[in-house]
Structure formats: C-alpha cells, structure tokens
C-alpha cells in the first residue's frame with residue numbers, strides 16, 4: 262500500500278491517503294507537545310513506541326468486542342487504518358485523581374476515586390479543548406444519541422481491558438484519553454493509546470511512566486518510553 266498525498270499533519274502524527282479511499286496510512290512522529298502546543302520538543306524513538314504499542318493494545322481491545330480502525334502495521338512508524346471521520350471529542354476515563362481533575366477539584370494527585378469518571382472535552386484547539394457534557398454534545402450535534410451511548414459503553418470496556426493489561430505489566434492506569442471515529446456508519450476506536458495519552462504509574466514505586474515526564478521536565482523521558490515499550494511487548 263502506497264502513501265499518497267498527506268491530508269493531515271497533527272502534533273504527533275501525519276495521515277496520508279492511499280489508492281483505496283477507505284484506507285489511510287498514519288505515520289507517527291517523534292515530536293512532542295504539551296499545554297495546547299505551548300511546550301514543544303522531541304522524544305527520540307517515541308513514534309516507534311507509540312505506533313507499535315497502539316497496535317498491540319488495539320488488538321486486545323478488538324478481542325473484547327470494541328471495533329477499531331486498525332487494519333495492519335506497515336512499518337515501525339506506519340499503520341494502515343480505516344478512514345474515519347473523527348468525532349470531535351476527547352473521551353477521558355479516570356481511575357485515580359491526576360492532572361486537570363486534581364487541579365479543577367483541588368484533590369491531590371494519586372487520590373483514589375470512589376467512582377470511575379468518564380468525561381468529555383470538545384476537541385477544539387482554539388477554545389483550549391473545553392470540558393463538555395452529554396447535553397452540550399447533543400445540542401451541538403457533535404454526535405447522535407446512539408453514537409454517544411456506544412462511545413460511553415466502549416470507553417468503559419477499553420478501561421477494563423487497559424487496566425488489566427497494564428497491571429499485568431506492573432503499571433497502574435491512572436487515566437487516559439481516547440478518540441472515536443465513524444466509518445460506514447460504524448463507531449470505531451481511532452487515534453492512539455500510548456504513553457502520550459495515558460497516565461501510567463509504576464505499581465511498586467509510583468514513578469510516572471508517561472508523558473508527564475516530558476510535560477513536567479522529570480527527566481529520563483526517552484528511557485521511560487522504552488521501558489513501557491519493553492513491558493507492553495511481554
């Protein structure tokens with residue numbers, strides 16, 4: 262499958278057309294950004310880690326009945342995927358308080374939550390990805406009621422799969438962000454699942470094993486991505 266014209270370049274990935282209008286090729290970069298693009302850098306090897314890790318995890322998720330856009334990995338950095346129209350929502354699941362949740366509600370990072378939290382942000386860089394609720398989503402017609410119900414159901418299943426998968430590898434899943442798309446009327450898990458999009462803490466030491474090392478200048482960024490990569494390949 263050949264890469265044709267590039268149709269999109271995001272912060273961490275490029276997307277190309279192929280000779281099949283129903284298929285795209287995603288190419289993962291080493292570029293890293295944080296705080297809505299205000300902090301920029303590179304994490305050597307990140308593209309390889311995030312591409313391969315996403316595919317390993319997406320296969321596990323498919324096995325548990327959530328359809329994904331994955332077709333096949335083409336190379337270290339490239340994957341063939343179904344062309345989808347992305348639903349402009351960041352679907353966030355939280356198992357433990359951290360990040361913007363801790364800041365917003367004044368609770369310490371690491372505090373367990375009495376209930377798993379599902380929240381949505383409206384994917385819109387100009388607005389700074391604001392928090393949005395189900396009524397807002399329907400009022401703005403960002404998704405239909407049927408799509409929204411599936412997105413919620415799938416997100417909880419993804420959480421179950423990921424929690425178990427990472428725990429077996431010595432990693433606690435604190436929170437994560439996923440995105441969904443629509444292809445031929447079907448809701449599919451799309452985008453990526455990687456240390457860029459999950460908070461993962463070492464079970465033994467509570468050490469942060471994710472993009473917070475880059476966001477917060479904690480050091481050992483490349484080494485941490487490689488260590489997560491080593492564990493997910495086990």
Ligand code: UDP
Nearest residue numbers: 353359360361362436437438457458459460
């Ligand atoms: N996240 C992401 N992309 C975003 C915002 C958040 O992948 O644009 C992930 C982030 O890595 C974390 C989870 O979503 O695993 C929750 O992030 P939070 O809302 O706490 O925002 P942050 O503190 O990262 O700004």
